[in-house]
Amino acid sequence: MKIAAQQPAASPAEPQPGDIPVEVFRQAMHRVADMIADYLSNVAEYPVVPRISPGDVRRALPPSGPAAAEPLDAILDDYQRLIEPNTTHWNHPGFMAYFANTGSAPGIMGEALAAALNVNAMLWRTGPAPTELEGLTCDWLRQWMGLPAEFKGHINDTASIGSLLALGAARARLRDLQIRQKGMAGRPELPALRVYASEHAHSSIDKACLTLGVGLENLRKIPADQAYRMDPAALAAAIAEDKAAGRRPMAVVATVGTTSTTSVDPVPAIAELCRREQVWLHVDAAYAGVAAICPELRAQMPGLEQADSLVTNPHKWLFVPVDCSVLFVRDEHALKEAFSLVPEYLRTSESRVTNLMDLGVQLGRRFRALKMWMVFRAFGLEGLQARIRGHCGLAREFAAWVEAEPGFELCAPIPFSTVCFRATPPMPPAAQNDFNERLLAAANSDGSFFLSHTKLGERLVLRLCVGNLRTSRELLRTAWRVLREKCAELRG
Amino acid sequence: MKIAAQQPAASPAEPQPGDIPVEVFRQAMHRVADMIADYLSNVAEYPVVPRISPGDVRRALPPSGPAAAEPLDAILDDYQRLIEPNTTHWNHPGFMAYFANTGSAPGIMGEALAAALNVNAMLWRTGPAPTELEGLTCDWLRQWMGLPAEFKGHINDTASIGSLLALGAARARLRDLQIRQKGMAGRPELPALRVYASEHAHSSIDKACLTLGVGLENLRKIPADQAYRMDPAALAAAIAEDKAAGRRPMAVVATVGTTSTTSVDPVPAIAELCRREQVWLHVDAAYAGVAAICPELRAQMPGLEQADSLVTNPHKWLFVPVDCSVLFVRDEHALKEAFSLVPEYLRTSESRVTNLMDLGVQLGRRFRALKMWMVFRAFGLEGLQARIRGHCGLAREFAAWVEAEPGFELCAPIPFSTVCFRATPPMPPAAQNDFNERLLAAANSDGSFFLSHTKLGERLVLRLCVGNLRTSRELLRTAWRVLREKCAELRG
Numbered sequence: 001m002k003i004a005a006q007q008p009a010a011s012p013a014e015p016q017p018g019d020i021p022v023e024v025f026r027q028a029m030h031r032v033a034d035m036i037a038d039y040l041s042n043v044a045e046y047p048v049v050p051r052i053s054p055g056d057v058r059r060a061l062p063p064s065g066p067a068a069a070e071p072l073d074a075i076l077d078d079y080q081r082l083i084e085p086n087t088t089h090w091n092h093p094g095f096m097a098y099f100a101n102t103g104s105a106p107g108i109m110g111e112a113l114a115a116a117l118n119v120n121a122m123l124w125r126t127g128p129a130p131t132e133l134e135g136l137t138c139d140w141l142r143q144w145m146g147l148p149a150e151f152k153g154h155i156n157d158t159a160s161i162g163s164l165l166a167l168g169a170a171r172a173r174l175r176d177l178q179i180r181q182k183g184m185a186g187r188p189e190l191p192a193l194r195v196y197a198s199e200h201a202h203s204s205i206d207k208a209c210l211t212l213g214v215g216l217e218n219l220r221k222i223p224a225d226q227a228y229r230m231d232p233a234a235l236a237a238a239i240a241e242d243k244a245a246g247r248r249p250m251a252v253v254a255t256v257g258t259t260s261t262t263s264v265d266p267v268p269a270i271a272e273l274c275r276r277e278q279v280w281l282h283v284d285a286a287y288a289g290v291a292a293i294c295p296e297l298r299a300q301m302p303g304l305e306q307a308d309s310l311v312t313n314p315h316k317w318l319f320v321p322v323d324c325s326v327l328f329v330r331d332e333h334a335l336k337e338a339f340s341l342v343p344e345y346l347r348t349s350e351s352r353v354t355n356l357m358d359l360g361v362q363l364g365r366r367f368r369a370l371k372m373w374m375v376f377r378a379f380g381l382e383g384l385q386a387r388i389r390g391h392c393g394l395a396r397e398f399a400a401w402v403e404a405e406p407g408f409e410l411c412a413p414i415p416f417s418t419v420c421f422r423a424t425p426p427m428p429p430a431a432q433n434d435f436n437e438r439l440l441a442a443a444n445s446d447g448s449f450f451l452s453h454t455k456l457g458e459r460l461v462l463r464l465c466v467g468n469l470r471t472s473r474e475l476l477r478t479a480w481r482v483l484r485e486k487c488a489e490l491r492g
Numbered sequence: 493m494k495i496a497a498q499q500p501a502a503s504p505a506e507p508q509p510g511d512i513p514v515e516v517f518r519q520a521m522h523r524v525a526d527m528i529a530d531y532l533s534n535v536a537e538y539p540v541v542p543r544i545s546p547g548d549v550r551r552a553l554p555p556s557g558p559a560a561a562e563p564l565d566a567i568l569d570d571y572q573r574l575i576e577p578n579t580t581h582w583n584h585p586g587f588m589a590y591f592a593n594t595g596s597a598p599g600i601m602g603e604a605l606a607a608a609l610n611v612n613a614m615l616w617r618t619g620p621a622p623t624e625l626e627g628l629t630c631d632w633l634r635q636w637m638g639l640p641a642e643f644k645g646h647i648n649d650t651a652s653i654g655s656l657l658a659l660g661a662a663r664a665r666l667r668d669l670q671i672r673q674k675g676m677a678g679r680p681e682l683p684a685l686r687v688y689a690s691e692h693a694h695s696s697i698d699k700a701c702l703t704l705g706v707g708l709e710n711l712r713k714i715p716a717d718q719a720y721r722m723d724p725a726a727l728a729a730a731i732a733e734d735k736a737a738g739r740r741p742m743a744v745v746a747t748v749g750t751t752s753t754t755s756v757d758p759v760p761a762i763a764e765l766c767r768r769e770q771v772w773l774h775v776d777a778a779y780a781g782v783a784a785i786c787p788e789l790r791a792q793m794p795g796l797e798q799a800d801s802l803v804t805n806p807h808k809w810l811f812v813p814v815d816c817s818v819l820f821v822r823d824e825h826a827l828k829e830a831f832s833l834v835p836e837y838l839r840t841s842e843s844r845v846t847n848l849m850d851l852g853v854q855l856g857r858r859f860r861a862l863k864m865w866m867v868f869r870a871f872g873l874e875g876l877q878a879r880i881r882g883h884c885g886l887a888r889e890f891a892a893w894v895e896a897e898p899g900f901e902l903c904a905p906i907p908f909s910t911v912c913f914r915a916t917p918p919m920p921p922a923a924q925n926d927f928n929e930r931l932l933a934a935a936n937s938d939g940s941f942f943l944s945h946t947k948l949g950e951r952l953v954l955r956l957c958v959g960n961l962r963t964s965r966e967l968l969r970t971a972w973r974v975l976r977e978k979c980a981e982l983r984g
Binding site (some may be wrong): 018022023024025026029030034035036040049050052054055058064067068069074076083084086088089090097101105106107108112115116117118119124125127129135136144157159160161164168171179180182183184186188190191202204206207208210211215216218246247248260339342343345346349350353362364370373374376377381383387390441452454455463470 | 511518522525531532547553555558559568574581589590597609610612616620621625636650651671675678685710813817831836837842869882945947961
């Protein structure tokens with residue numbers, strides 16, 4: 001077959017333009033190194049949340065991209081002028097909202113080097129060291145967390161994806177249903193599938209269920225006890241009810257460190273039930289799981305070793321820059337059964353290697369293990385433990401102040417580094433919620449710290465999470481002083 | 493409620509250990525800057541694919557993580573000794589396998605800065621500048637590609653996820669089926685859902701279909717013509733047949749730049765059919781879409797503006813480090829209908845803002861727009877166009893050499909920068925395939941370049957893709973010389 005190239009001709013003698021000249025880059029990258037070091041030194045001078053309105057940043061930038069190349073220094077100038085001041089500073093010592101985290105120094109170095117390598121480790125062959133380092137560093141974490149040797153870990157961008165993959169594997173394990181091949185719609189013989197999770201489970205479980213076609217209604221939210229932990233008796237009853245009605249239990253999701261209160265579902269009792277019912281047990285330990293590297297905290301989350309899958313995020317509380325979420329599975333083959341597909345162009349001659357593309361939805365894989373390796377080594381296990389313990393200690397101190405203060409109350413136990421609390425002015429419940437919402441806004445307007453909120457039952461409560469390496473006792477004192485002052489002002 | 497903290501007490505007077513001291517980091521980061529600049533200068537000295545065996549890297553590293561902290565310089569030494577030499581070098585001028593890409597200098601700077609900010613832009617409030625820069629830079633790309641103003645773009649990690657989201661939106665648009673809420677199993681009233689794509693569509697479409705519960709069997713692979721383009725008449729017949737059988741067409745995926753040959757499905761004819769049948773049209777333009785910034789190449793992919801959704805990867809052929817895949821949708825509300833879920837703790841007071849978490853599965857969002865912004869500005873539209881044109885020109889030159897050489901043949905048209913070709917020794921077809929597979933291995937063993945393969949019908953063919961900014965005409969000449977020499981040797 002003779003095939004004329006279809007394109008308009010260009011002069012073959014033209015030199016090909018390439019990347020930015022290396023020495024120009026070298027100089028700019030040294031400036032970047034200083035910009036980052038300066039940022040980490042001075043980030044506390046920014047308000048945590050910038051005082052801007054939607055659209056402000058976009059209006060300050062050209063509506064269309066530039067026709068001609070611009071100098072790297074001009075771009076970095078604009079970064080310093082328009083971007084850095086106008087983001088919310090997750091690396092700020094005062095960031096104590098949601099789950100506070102840290103993009104630590106060694107992690108930043110790892111990300112820069114990974115971008116330079118620009119590896120796509122979809123196959124062992126396309127990224128041997130990245131593939132093996134991912135397996136190895138996940139195994140270091142496994143050992144540190146006290147998980148069994150059969151647990152194999154790999155890295156995804158988010159726990160949202162980790163939980164989606166785990167539930168996908170759970171669905172594939174219902175082999176008789178042949179869902180991978182035949183799908184779920186137009187099959188009158190299929191039973192409804194059910195997933196069970198605490199009423200405090202994270203919204204990513206809802207998203208996984210809607211994505212997989214299980215449907216939001218088939219995610220049964222199991223009631224929790226007064227300490228916000230899933231009630232295993234209610235779970236057992238729900239499963240029995242569903243089975244009696246001809247529905248098929250697909251998976252149970254136990255949460256270890258719920259988003260609202262960091263409560264810990266009773267995994268041993270849940271696991272026993274799952275074994276008896278032969279239902280996949282996924283543990284969502286996105287925040288708290290990594291704290292299992294401290295034996296005394298691991299003791300607060302018994303049963304992790306009984307999971308079929310477990311997701312935990314080194315980008316949350318192990319100081320690795322986002323994104324870095326580890327999914328452990330007891331039987332890696334179950335993941336492959338669910339997701340592996342090898343088209344001809346990706347067939348390689350290496351046998352018995354892990355090809356990361358076989359473990360999930362995404363073909364493309366960044367070299368995320370590099371930053372995790374650098375963080376693990378730069379701090380060491382003891383250093384990581386000391387920092388997590390320090391955060392728990394600070395949270396405990398803050399909780400003690402709240403507990404001792406008339407007009408405030410703690411709203412949940414504090415197993416880790418997150419405190420739920422609120423003001424209790426003498427007013428009806430709805431007005432109390434409104435009061436706390438105004439208190440949160442007033443306190444956050446100080447700018448030196450940033451808290452978030454949640455709802456527990458009908459109560460709106462404030463949340464303070466210690467997870468940033470720069471958060472100090474002094475700053476907690478400031479936050480507590482501002483909260484009390486604003487509370488007094490609002491009470492008038 | 494009085495709640496005693498559950499943790500073992502620690503001395504409150506202990507100082508909290510923090511991040512690596514900034515000045516220690518500053519020095520190490522300057523070393524990283526030089527390491528990266530040196531790597532970009534010298535990467536061609538490595539073989540593209542390292543000459544190691546599975547397990548070599550892992551055996552060279554400790555099986556357990558370190559107890560104590562290690563100095564940053566020791567970690568960087570190990571990186572240089574064990575990691576850098578043992579990865580496949582996607583940033584190598586000789587990387588011409590799969591879809592060659594580039595982690596360009598400005599993109600590396602952007603990744604380093606993004607890691608320092610460590611933003612999770614799940615909400616506008618948690619990342620105002622990141623959220624707005626993502627909207628803006630995607631709009632710059634939209635304008636450059638000549639797409640209509642109603643197309644809204646956002647960034648995902650991979651086209652695998654972009655296509656999954658697009659098909660999820662297509663499923664949600666079948667509103668009468670209420671799949672988000674009720675799921676797909678255990679509902680005898682639901683018809684089977686069908687997705688249509690060319691037999692040359694990417695495996696990510698298969699993965700999306702199995703993930704969404706559509707089922708691999710319900711992804712109908714439509715035959716292609718001799719130039720590997722989907723046959724619209726066959727598509728129309730398949731849809732008619734399915735409808736007659738009571739199945740429900742959910743989406744058509746047209747590929748613009750297939751993985752094997754970069755062929756372009758006839759989008760205008762497919763779009764017309766989709767409009768008539770009211771079926772969602774997703775365009776997978778992961779590789780070729782970005783080339784639409786060159787008007788003469790855009791002319792080779794008419795109809796993009798008629799898509800309901802379109803995915804294209806700046807991390808493939810627009811010199812942005814992995815990961816950076818843009819999903820454009822005509823009706824952003826359709827994505828939100830499919831995926832938005834706002835739990836209480838993420839409710840914010842800003843109205844009418846984009847919260848990126850509403851557009852997909854993943855809650856966590858890295859600041860990927862920063863690197864894209866830096867690349868777009870550092871090269872400018874004209875610079876990006878010149879580089880893409882240069883790559884197409886090089887591919888055309890290589891193709892001309894193949895075409896002129898007895899004993900070799902081109903195997904597909906060359907609309908962009910990817911050439912499919914093979915040796916044609918006088919032997920039976922199966923032996924020819926085996927010959928080409930051995931030729932590929934022999935040529936790649938040279939180390940100065942790396943090609944991949946695919947299958948077209950029964951023929952195994954070699955693929956050469958020009959997409960790295962460092963690839964030179966000289967290197968192509970080397971590859972061609974080595975290929976001919978190895979071919980002669982193998983023919984004996």
